[in-house]
Amino acid sequence: MNMAVCSHTRPQEGSAVLLTIFLSAIIITIGVGFNWIVKEHLKMAATFKDKSEAMVRVSAAYDSFIYAALTGKLLNDRLVFSDGTLLGTTQLAINSSALKVRDNVVISIQDSNGLIPVASGVGSEFERLVKHLDGKKNISEITDGINDWIDIDDIARPNGAEADYYRAQGYAQGNSMLQYTDELLLIKGMDIEFFRKLRPFITTLPTTGFNPNSASPKVLYAYLNVAHDAIKAITDYTNSASVDSLEGLNKIAGTTLAYTEDKDYLNPSMYLDVTVQCGFNNALYTINAGIGLDAGDFSPYQVYYWHEG
16 A cells, blocks of 8 residues: 555646746746846846937037137138137038047037038039939939929929929929038939938038038039049149149149129038037037027027937
8 A cells, every 4th residue: 555655746846847947947937038228227227328428519519619619710711719628629621521520529510601502493414413423323313303303393394303203202393592512412313322422522501612621522623523633632732732723723733713793613612511429430420510600699609400319
């Protein structure tokens, strides 16, 4: 009888061992998962902390820049500050050259006269820029598309588009001046890959002429339509000095430009594209604004567009 009773204890012991292993596995799994959640939470908290600090630094640097710009002096090739302690520098180039000023904050500014204007329509300078950036691009489709988007009539150019085309896309055309460059992505003929190539060389800010001192080689080519050697001669010169006379520019580039009442070939405009960011690559926080240093009705300067994040 005793032998019969003892024969039933072994399966019970085996079940208990399996249950113990199962419960241990559950506890270990929960512990590993909890550990991962804690690590991710700490990582996220550190990211929020860095983002918040970057936001404060960038906003403070932007405010300091605005004050320094309004009390400084705009020259042909740079903006000179009256107080170098505000940003830790006495000047900034106006050709998009980035400069680290303080607290890992980087500022770059671009004079609109060193860019190709697109706000009120495009012409031969824009066409040459497109060709220079991508020789395979359908230039007339892009230019006709932009000009049709801006004009107020409903008559499409040969390669453009008007209301019917945009209704089929699910939105209405602008029928007004471009307010920001990203608006070009809505226009027939434009794609994101080409827009990324184009964006650094165009502006929707007002322009008052053309400033070779703040223009990139691609913009110089688009405006002047001269050979590579002439472009190199200009950039070699402007790397160490500013071009201060139209006669000097003609001599350097071999051009025959002449003064006109509606275009200034040498001076900057009062309109700047300003970028303030924390860090060079993978910036934690960035402010990009288009500003006018001329006073508005209710403020000492004007903001034409603003993006932050």
